[in-house]
Amino acid sequence: MTKLSEIFKANQRIDMECEAVTRLIQDDEVVRSINFLRKLDTLAATYDYTVKEIVMLLDADEFATETATSANAKADVPVYVARTSRKFQPKRYQSPYTGEILETASAKHKTLKTWQSIYGVAEVETWRI
Structure with a gap:
């Protein structure tokens, strides 16, 4: 009987989560955000960029570009590293x-x-x- 009650409790939790998700999906702000992300994905695919690369381009001050090469790499690959601090000017x-x-x-x-x-x-x- 305890396993059956656990199933009923789990089913209730799932129903509550479904209701919460349904409310979120119907929220105008969430709908706008999802539409924006879909359009961003489409735009990124059109110009052969990833969404991460677009974010790095838009927020370039937060990232420094370094070039990483390895013995197995055929070409230089840009690596983006977050800047930690600025060098103090004497x-x-x-x-x-x-x-x-x-x-x-x-x-x-x-x-x-x-x-x-x-x-x-x-x-x-x-x-x-």
């Missing part, structure tokens, strides 16, 4: 008193800290070139 300072040029990628540079303690942070920032 700052350059030139002391008007000594003419010394300082290039640093960190605010903890010994000479920069010395200049800031002697002349002040605001003054040293005006020396940036």
Whole structure:
């Protein structure tokens, strides 16, 4: 009898899920999204692209292109890798008193800290070139 009750409970869950899916399918926003995805698939097939490639083209700032080659590959294959961070640009300072040029990628540079303690942070920032 317990297996029979499990079947009835499972059948009830399936009916509830079917009702939920039916409500979702009838939602206007879902219908528009499905139509958009169908049109996107058709467009991608027309121009020999995949949907993933189209998304990468539209959101190019999020992806960097690298070329991967292997011993078995006959041609270069583009590989898309998400960018993790931008490389920090070093700052350059030139002391008007000594003419010394300082290039640093960190605010903890010994000479920069010395200049800031002697002349002040605001003054040293005006020396940036």
